Amino acid sequence: MRILFIGPHPDDCEIAAAGTVARFVAEGHEVWFHILGKAFENSIPKPSENLYQEAEKAAKTLGICNLHIDDFPFLKYPDHAFEIRESLERTAAVFNPQMVFLPTEHDLHQDHVTCSLEAQRAFRSNEELIAYNTVSSRHGFNPNLFINIEKYMGVKDEVLQMYETQAGKPYFMNRDWVHMAAYWAHKSNYSLRTPVEAFEILRKFM
Numbered sequence: 001m002r003i004l005f006i007g008p009h010p011d012d013c014e015i016a017a018a019g020t021v022a023r024f025v026a027e028g029h030e031v032w033f034h035i036l037g038k039a040f041e042n043s044i045p046k047p048s049e050n051l052y053q054e055a056e057k058a059a060k061t062l063g064i065c066n067l068h069i070d071d072f073p074f075l076k077y078p079d080h081a082f083e084i085r086e087s088l089e090r091t092a093a094v095f096n097p098q099m100v101f102l103p104t105e106h107d108l109h110q111d112h113v114t115c116s117l118e119a120q121r122a123f124r125s126n127e128e129l130i131a132y133n134t135v136s137s138r139h140g141f142n143p144n145l146f147i148n149i150e151k152y153m154g155v156k157d158e159v160l161q162m163y164e165t166q167a168g169k170p171y172f173m174n175r176d177w178v179h180m181a182a183y184w185a186h187k188s189n190y191s192l193r194t195p196v197e198a199f200e201i202l203r204k205f206m
């Protein structure tokens with residue numbers, strides 16, 4: 001199966017879904033990443049040329065087939081909504097994914113919201129759209145798909161440790177993804193004690 005993950009910035013897809021990506025690759029699916037920007041010009045920590053290399057290294061470790069990174073300016077995605085949609089439509093034409101993962105639109109970060117809405121527009125004809133949550137997601141994300149990543153938690157941890165430029169952020173220091181995986185396990189199945197990643201099916205056609 002051809003599976004596309006769309007991310008606003010490097011690390012968003014990995015925090016939400018690195019375990020699922022690793023599992024899909026191990027199961028023989030072809031996985032592509034389309035990331036909308038590679039720079040954190042205005043963010044803390046300071047901008048780093050290394051971020052692009054970190055994303056490439058993470059993608060290679062996860063075994064994805066294609067990593068495409070645009071250069072839309074950080075925090076200004078709403079001003080570039082139409083170009084973002086055009087870029088996503090180019091990937092749609094080339095890859096023709098059967099399953100598309102995108103960030104939930106219920107998010108405080110303007111780049112994430114624009115990414116979600118333009119992805120929904122660009123892939124309006126695709127049969128399966130699935131949303132993931134990010135560190136800035138808010139109420140409104142209602143997961144109804146839970147993927148067991150027991151065998152892939154190790155590689156998720158390894159991949160996120162590669163983002164040294166982000167290491168000072170609280171959710172990196174605390175390795176929030178480990179706690180989230182336990183939280184979603186509990187929410188999806190009261191007796192489950194294996195790590196889980198959570199998603200919301202926006203559309204599925206059979």
Ligand SMILES: [Zn+2]
Binds near residue numbers: 008009112134
């Ligand atoms: Zn982001």
